[in-house]
Structures are given as C-alpha cells and as structure tokens.
Amino acid sequence: MKLVRQVLLTAILPLAAVLLAGVWLLISSVDKQEEQIQQEDELLQQIVRARVVTLLSRVDAASKILALNREAVLAVQDHNVNTLYELGRQYEPLQLSRIIYLDLQGRVLSRSDDRYRFGDDLSEQDEISQLLVDGVQAGDRVAGLFQQEDGFYYLIARPVLQYQEIPIGIVVSQVKVTPERLKQLVLGTGADIEIQIGGQRFSSFDETEGTRPETVRRVVPMGFGGRSAGLVVEEAQILLWPDRGIHSVDSLARQLLILFAVLLILLPILLMWILRRYLRPYAELVDELQQLSVGSVDLGVIRKTLGHDFRDAPEEVSRVAQAISGMAQTLERQMDELEHLAVTDQLTGLKNRRFLTASMQHAMARIYRHGGELSVLLIDLDQFKRINDRLGHSKGDEHLCSVAEAFRDNCRSSDIIARWGGEEFMLLCPDLDLKGASDLAEKLRKLVDGLRSDEVKAIDPLGSVGTLSIGAAQWLPGETAEQLLQRVDRALYRAKEGGRNRVEICAQARIAADLGGDH
Amino acid sequence: MAWRLRGLSSRFLFLISVLMLLAVGVLKAETRPQNPASISLATYPFGDAASIHQAFSPLAQYLETRLGVRVNLIVTRDYAELARRLDEGTVDLAWIGSANYVSTFDSERSPQYIATYRERSKESGEVHAFYRAVILALASSGYSGLTDLQGKRFGFTDPDSTSGHAYPRMMLEQQQIDPEQFFSDTYFLGTHRSVIEALLAGSVHAGAVSDGTYYTAMAEYPGQLQVLAWSDPIPLDAIVAAFDLSPDTVAQVRQALLDIGSGDHPVNLAIQQNLAWPAAGFEQRSAEFYLPLKRALAGSAVEP
Numbered sequence: 080m081k082l083v084r085q086v087l088l089t090a091i092l093p094l095a096a097v098l099l100a101g102v103w104l105l106i107s108s109v110d111k112q113e114e115q116i117q118q119e120d121e122l123l124q125q126i127v128r129a130r131v132v133t134l135l136s137r138v139d140a141a142s143k144i145l146a147l148n149r150e151a152v153l154a155v156q157d158h159n160v161n162t163l164y165e166l167g168r169q170y171e172p173l174q175l176s177r178i179i180y181l182d183l184q185g186r187v188l189s190r191s192d193d194r195y196r197f198g199d200d201l202s203e204q205d206e207i208s209q210l211l212v213d214g215v216q217a218g219d220r221v222a223g224l225f226q227q228e229d230g231f232y233y234l235i236a237r238p239v240l241q242y243q244e245i246p247i248g249i250v251v252s253q254v255k256v257t258p259e260r261l262k263q264l265v266l267g268t269g270a271d272i273e274i275q276i277g278g279q280r281f282s283s284f285d286e287t288e289g290t291r292p293e294t295v296r297r298v299v300p301m302g303f304g305g306r307s308a309g310l311v312v313e314e315a316q317i318l319l320w321p322d323r324g325i326h327s328v329d330s331l332a333r334q335l336l337i338l339f340a341v342l343l344i345l346l347p348i349l350l351m352w353i354l355r356r357y358l359r360p361y362a363e364l365v366d367e368l369q370q371l372s373v374g375s376v377d378l379g380v381i382r383k384t385l386g387h388d389f390r391d392a393p394e395e396v397s398r399v400a401q402a403i404s405g406m407a408q409t410l411e412r413q414m415d416e417l418e419h420l421a422v423t424d425q426l427t428g429l430k431n432r433r434f435l436t437a438s439m440q441h442a443m444a445r446i447y448r449h450g451g452e453l454s455v456l457l458i459d460l461d462q463f464k465r466i467n468d469r470l471g472h473s474k475g476d477e478h479l480c481s482v483a484e485a486f487r488d489n490c491r492s493s494d495i496i497a498r499w500g501g502e503e504f505m506l507l508c509p510d511l512d513l514k515g516a517s518d519l520a521e522k523l524r525k526l527v528d529g530l531r532s533d534e535v536k537a538i539d540p541l542g543s544v545g546t547l548s549i550g551a552a553q554w555l556p557g558e559t560a561e562q563l564l565q566r567v568d569r570a571l572y573r574a575k576e577g578g579r580n581r582v583e584i585c586a587q588a589r590i591a592a593d594l595g596g597d598h
Numbered sequence: 599m600a601w602r603l604r605g606l607s608s609r610f611l612f613l614i615s616v617l618m619l620l621a622v623g624v625l626k627a628e629t630r631p632q633n634p635a636s637i638s639l640a641t642y643p644f645g646d647a648a649s650i651h652q653a654f655s656p657l658a659q660y661l662e663t664r665l666g667v668r669v670n671l672i673v674t675r676d677y678a679e680l681a682r683r684l685d686e687g688t689v690d691l692a693w694i695g696s697a698n699y700v701s702t703f704d705s706e707r708s709p710q711y712i713a714t715y716r717e718r719s720k721e722s723g724e725v726h727a728f729y730r731a732v733i734l735a736l737a738s739s740g741y742s743g744l745t746d747l748q749g750k751r752f753g754f755t756d757p758d759s760t761s762g763h764a765y766p767r768m769m770l771e772q773q774q775i776d777p778e779q780f781f782s783d784t785y786f787l788g789t790h791r792s793v794i795e796a797l798l799a800g801s802v803h804a805g806a807v808s809d810g811t812y813y814t815a816m817a818e819y820p821g822q823l824q825v826l827a828w829s830d831p832i833p834l835d836a837i838v839a840a841f842d843l844s845p846d847t848v849a850q851v852r853q854a855l856l857d858i859g860s861g862d863h864p865v866n867l868a869i870q871q872n873l874a875w876p877a878a879g880f881e882q883r884s885a886e887f888y889l890p891l892k893r894a895l896a897g898s899a900v901e902p
Contacts, residue, residue, distance in 0.1 A: 157757065160796075161788020186783065195795040198751045198783060198802060 086354055087347050094346065098339040105332040120319055123268045124299055127317055130264045134174075134254060135233060139222070141170050142235040142252040145178060152241050155180060155248035160189045160197055167191025174263070176232065176255035180239070182248050185211055206236045207249065209308060215246040223309030224256070224276055231256040231276050231310070256281055265317075275314040284318070360392035364400055371407070378414065382407040424498035426476055427483035435497035435505055439560050442509050446556070453509055453554040454516035457567040458523070460502035461579040462544045469538050478535060478545055485526050490519070505567075513553035513584060520549040520582040528580060546580035553585075636668035637661075637847070640689040642677045645873060653872035654693070656864045661691075664854035665847070684709050687840045691851060697760045699836040700892040703885070709838035710848050713855045713880040714887065717834060721813050725860045725878040727887075728831035731761035732812045733769065735804040736797055737824040744773055744826055752781040753793045753805035760891065762790055765829040766806030768894040798822070833888050837880065855880040 145151055145166065154162035167178035168191050177192035185202025201207045206221045215238045222235040234253040238246035254260065261272045261283035271284040299317040364385075371381045382404045389400035422434030430438075442453050460482065467475035479502065486496045486504065495507040508516055524547045535545040550570030554563050566585045574583035639658050641650060650673050662669040672689060674680040677698055683689045685707050692709065702708045714727040735741045755762025763786075770777055777784050785802060787793050793805035794815045804826065807815075815823055837855060839848045858865050860878035869877035 157786060158784055159757070159786040159788075160753075161756070161786060161792060164788070182783075188785070195787075195792065195799040196801055197785065197796070 087350050090350055091343070091347055095343055098342065102332070102336055102339060105335060109332055120299070123270055123319070124317055126268060127264055127270065127272060134264070137173050138175060138233060138252045138254050139235050141173055141175055141178065142237050142250055145170070145180075145250045145252065146237050146239050147243055151180070151250070152239060152247065155182070155188060155239050156241070158182075158188060163189035164191060164194050170252070174254075176253050176260075179251040179253070180248055181207065181251070183211075183215055183246065185249070188248065205309060206234055206251065210236055210238070210249060215249065217244050217246060219246075221308045224312065225309040226277055229255075231279070231281075234309075258283055258285070269320065271318040271320065273314075273316055273318060274312055276312055277310050278313070357393070360389060360396040360400075364389065364392075364396055364403075368403065378407045378411040382411060424483075427480055427498050429483050429486070429504070430495055430497040432497055432499050432505075435495055435499070435507055436560065438495045439507055439563075442507060443554065443560065445509075446554075451510050452512050453507070454511045454513055455508065455552055455554070455563060455567050456504075456506040456516055456520050456523075457499065457550045457552075457564075457571045458504040458506065458520075459548045459571055459575065461546045461548055461575075462539070462542065463502035465538055465544050466535055470534055474532075474534065478532070481530055481532075482527050482547070485530060486523065489523060489526060513551065513586065516551040516553060517582060517584045520551045520584075523547060524549055524580065524582055543578070543580040548574040548579050549582045550574055551582060551584045634667060634690075634847075636670055637665070637690040637843075638670045638672050638688075639691045639693070640672040640674055640680055640683065641693040642674045642680045644695070647673050649872045653869045656868040660858070660865050661851060661854055664857075665850055684838070684840055687842050690840050690843050690847075692838050692840075693835060694838060695760075695835050696833045696888060696891055697758075697764070697895055699838060700888045700895060702838075703888075703892060707841040709841055710843065711883075711885045712837045712839055712848055712852045714833060714883045715835040715837065716860065716878045716881055717876045718860065718878040719813075720810075720876060726831075726834075727881050727883060728833050729761065730809045730832060731765040731769070731806055731829035732809055732825045733766055733804060733806050733827040734793075734797060734812060734823050735826055737822055739803065739824075741804070741824075741826060744770065744775060747804050747826070748780055749782050750803035751783045751785065751801070752777060753785050753787045753796050753802035755786070755790050755793055755805075755807065756788055757786055759790075760895070761808035761829070761832055762793065762806055764891075764894045765832055769827055769829050794819075794823075830890055832894075833883070833891055836888070852882060856882060 148166065150162060151166050153159070154166070163180045167180070167189060170178055170191070175191075177190055179190050179201075180188040181201060182188055185200055185204075185207045187197045187199050187201060189197055202211055204225070204227070206223070206225050209221045210219050217238060217240055220235065220237045222233075224231060224233050226232075232253040232255050234251050236249055236251040239248040239250050241247045256274070256276060258281060261274070261281055265272050265283050271282065273280065273282045273284075275281070299319065300315070367381060367384055371378070385400040385404035385407065389397050391397075392400065422430050424431045439453075439455070445451070446453055460479070463475060463478075466478055479498075483496070483498070483504070486506070490496055490506065491508070493509050494511075497505050497507070499505040506519070508519065511519070527545070527547045531545045538544045548571060550567045550573070552563060552567035552570055570583040570585040574581050577583060639654070639661065641654060643650060651671065654671055658669040658671040669691075674683065674689075677694070680689070680692055680694065681698070681702065684692055684702070685705060687707075691712070693715070699709075716725050716727045717729070718725050733744065735747070741747060754766065757763055767777060770780070785796075787796055787802075787805070790807040790811035793802070793807050794811065796802045797805050798819065809828075812823070812825065837851075839851065856879075858879040860866070863879065866877040866879060869875050
C-alpha cells in the first residue's frame, strides 16, 4: 500500500499543479476580458446614443426639406395627393415611419404609409393643435413624442412654406416607436434597449423568445434630456446581455473547475483501483509466501496454490509463482525423502521404531474416537547372533531382509511393520483382535521357518536358528502404549523361554499377571 | 464722296437683301422627297420603352409592307420632343394622345390628321374611337346626382388627365358647378385607380375616372359603385403625319390603317398583348372630331 500511495502522489501532485495553473490562467484571462468588455460597454452606449440622435436628426432634416420643397408647395396648393404621397415615399430610405401633409385647417392631404387615406381632420391632435392654436407661423415647430391612433411616434411638425415664408400647409415627419425600430438602434451591438412611454414598455428584444431580463448583465440608464412638446420618456435603459465570448469563457472556466475537482477526486480512486487490481496478484503472492514462512500451510498446498491460482496473473507474477511452486515441489520432495529416511529402517526398508511408536499413538487415539481394535506382534529372530557369527553379517543382514520381505508380502496394507531394533520387529495391526493377531503370528512364524536358507539351517540343524519367536497382544482401552509394549514383551519372553520358534499370546487371563510384573 | 459712299452702301444693302430673299426662298422651297427611302413612326414613352417597341413594331412592319419603304420606329424621350420633331418635320408619322393632338391645332405647322385609334369595349363588345369620363360615388352614399355632392370631398386623377380632370370639370361647369366652391375639398390622386381606392377608403365622396377604369372596378367591386354622370365622347389617340409629308403617303398610310380592321390583326394583337389596350383597328374621323376635347381642355386650363 505504501507503493500505491507513492504512485498516487507521483501521479496526482503534478496533475493537480497543472490543473491549478490552468484555472489560474483562465481566471486571469476572464478578468482581462471583463475589463475590455467594460470599455466596449462604454463605446456601445455612445453608439446607441449616437444612433438615437441621428434618427431624430433625420426626422428633423426630412421635415425641413419637405416643408420647403417647391414641388411639395405646389402639391399642397393644388391638393395633389399623389404628388405629396410620392414625395413622402421618397423619404423611405431614411427609414421614417410616415410623412403626413395637412392643410392649414388640419385636414390630411396625404399619408406616405396609406396612399388612399386622406381628407380626415387632425386639428384636434396635440401636435397639430399646438401649431394651429395661434395660427401657423413660419418659424413654428413642434417636436416630441405623441400618442396617435396606431401607437407612439416621435414627430416633428412644421409649416410648409411658400416662398420660404408663407405657411400654406403642415408637414409632419414621424418615426413610430416599435420594437423593430429599437432593434435598429442596437443592431450589431449585442445590447438591447428598453423604454417606457405613457406607461407602455417597448423593448428591442422579444421576451417570448426565451430571453429573460433576469439574465441581463448590466443595465445602463439612458437619459432623454431636453424639452419635449409631447410625452416624456418615463424610463430608458440599455440592457447589456452577457457577452457571448466572455460568457463562454466564464462557462468554460466553471466547467473546467468542476472537471478539475471531479478529476482530483476520481483520479486517485481510479488509480487506486487500477493499482490494487494490478498489484493484487503480487499481494496474494506475498501472502502465500508469508504463510509459507510462518509454516501455517503445507508445502503441497502452497505449491498447488502457486501453480494453479497464479496461472492467469500478470506474466511477472505468474513466473515468480511458478518458480516458487517449483522450488516448493523440490523442497517437498526432499522433505518427503528426509521424512521417509527418518521413519524407515535402512536395511530392511521397513518403518523404524520411532514411526511405529507414533503410529501406535495415532491408532489408539482413533479407536478412542471411532472404536475398533488394535493388536501388536513383537517378533524376535531366534539365535540371530549365531548367524552373524557363523555366516558373517552380510548373511545375517540377508536373512533380516528376507524376513522383512516375508512380513511385507503377508500383512495387510493397513498393518504397520517396523524394525524394532537389532533382530526385533513389531507389527501394529489395526482392526485385528487377539485371535487374528495370533493367527497372523503363527502364519509368519511358519513362513519364516520355511524360508530359512540351508546355510542358516546348517548352523543348528535341530535347533531354531533364524526362526521367529513372537509375542502377541491386543490393546486394551485405557492401556498406555508402554503398558501394551510391556505386555507383548513379556509374551515374547515367554515364547523365548518356551523354546523359541513359537508364538505366545497375552490372553485376557494373562493380563493381570503381565501387568502384575512377574517378568 | 458721301453720296458715292451712300450710293455704294445702298447698292450693297440691296444686294444683301436680294441674297437673303433668295436664301429664304431656297429654304422655303426645301420639301420632303416624294418617294423617301424610309419614313419614321414616332411615339412618346407613355409606358416602358420595351413594351412600346414590342407593341408598335408590328405596326411599323405592317406599314413597311404596305408602303414599300423602310419604316423606323422611334420612341422619343417625352412628348415635348415628339411635338418638337413633328414641328421640325424630323419624324413623319406619330401616334399621339388626343389631348396632345388638339394642342397642336393652333400651330402653324400643325400635323396632318390620318386616323383615330379604336378600342373594343370589354363590356359591350362595341368598337369605338372614343371613350367617356364618369363621375362616381359609392353606391351606398345615397347620392343621386352631382348636386348632392355639395360640401363633399372630390377626387380628380391628375391635372393633365383628360377623362380624370378636363372632361369632368367641363361636365361640372356645364351644370354651373365651380369645383373649388362647390366641394369642400378637391384632390388630385394621380391615377384613375387611386380615385377608386380613395372612394372605397372614404377619403373622397366622389371622383372622376375613365369609363374603362369604372368597368374594371365594377368587375372587382360589384355593386359598390354608382355613376353620377357620364361625359360626352372623348376621342381616342390620333395617328398624324408631319405637316410636310406628301398627301399621297398620308393617303397610303390612312388606307393601310383602315385596312387593319377590328379583328385579330397582328397590329391589334401586339398592342393588346404588350400594352393591354383593347385595340380594334383605326377609323377615319376628322380634326373636328377633336374640337370638343379642345374646348374641354381649354376650359379646365389643362396643359396637355
């Protein structure tokens, strides 16, 4: 885990540093842009104001020209509706809403936006009545915002002058206050304008399109100073929307910050997961080796585990596991050999006394748990010393081996045959009662008696050289191993005493005597 | 010496005078050849030049065939140029409006009358060399005659219009009506169509238009208009010849025009298709046919 932590720190710290540097750069860039945008805002306000002034000047200029136009003067005199209409239409490029000509009684001679509507009386309308109230004079002029039947207009009304001094009619140039007109004022600026006249609000933006005033970045009040003959602009303001560029940078910065935070949280988790996943086989290998080192598992288990469980591990781990498994196998084999040597008699290949003693304890413990019987045979080769002395040790060893061979061939696989010492053997026969043990002993005695070599027999043709004297006993529950060995040893002693080449059993009747110590 | 000088001066002056008289005589004697290689047919741009060319080219070609000389079609810059060239004799034949024609009557070099253009009435199917002016009001107005229009607003078409101003004014004056006094306001609305639209919009209570405009409006707004008065016939356009074109050529041209007839002659069809006029050939009237128009125009002080 220390490795994992180091890897995590190595990976995360530089990343975090880079991310923080990126965030800092972004934030400083946004700050600079905001400064620039403030300057642009100022410029934008000036542009919008200039456009308003230009529009109003255009209205004034149109009315001045049309009031003095010679053709217009003649047409007003003649009530030539068509000519006046055409003259008004000529001012369409100036984007005026309409031009109205009236006679001195306030009756309409022409409307540039409605060719066939004229003759109606507008003398009661504010802007006209202001001109007519004291009789129209050459220098009269009415300018301002006025409400008309179809909306609010900024207009300038002035007399049409014959010979540039005699009023013969009135010309009114008008610009209607509409969202479209306001849009033209802010066209290309990215801003919007909103004004309120006579309690009615006009905006250059369409709120139904999803643009909400709440999203306005900045509101700049706009003054319409000066005296006006008509209505006043109750409120005017320029709405500066979040700049698309800075908005996107802002948004990008926010998104990056969130992304960085998520990365800083997720990346260690991800790295941890990857590292754990990658290092898990190493950890498991280490665990296995630790278990081996503390001896809590067998070498065989370790070998199998390493050889099988790490087969799909990363190649390095798999190779290490296979190597260790091989080493474990070698070690296991050598230990088996050592163990075999430790419990085996070198000459006969039978088990040795230590093994048989331990096996006797196990057998007894098993009978305590599961029940059953256990018998032992203690066997001694009669006058074996004479064989060694007469025929030499090699012949003696040869006879020992042939006897051991006979035991192996005629005992059950569950029986444990051990060389007890010198020319003594002991058979541990699980699940065999005393009768069975006696029969087995007798069988073995006769067998060995018969297999003796002529050389052995020749030592004492009438005696019992190389035959077997056997003591047999059945273990009694509650009896210790030493007690059982004492009893069978006594039985063997009796067999020796009784003339050798015979079997003596330690029957129930003899138990008390044997235990009594009449040895 | 003084006498001699005076005598010399007198002889010199006499000689100069004789030479001048001879020069005038030569000039006066300069006339158009009897058999010109080509003649020109001129009109002025009352519509777009391309349409006029397409409308009158078949007429020029037709005359070429009939006269056996090349006929060049000329569209002048305006009527003034056409009038000037007729007077100068730099065009031979001209198609001119009736009001323009009567304005030439007092000229020393007044053009020679050849024929009058005819149209077929869309409503009756009749062929006439004249049309009429009508004074209209809305059918719903309840007016029954011109006298009902006192104190009302009245619309003429154009001060220069024959049927939209001159004849209606004459009609009113024949009934002792002075428009400026009789009506509350009079307006000039530019076109015949504008008078109809202004009537329907209620801007004027009555107005004057040509009968063709009235028939078209009746088809478009059936039952909405009523006629308060009809004018006398107003002669249609005249085809005239320069004052000095030979009588033979004039006669040949006249006959050619009369031969076109009122049917589907290429000349009629071209005019119908390109100018949307219901052309139906030509007929011979006389200069007197145009005199009432001259009086009407003089009465309305119209300068055609």
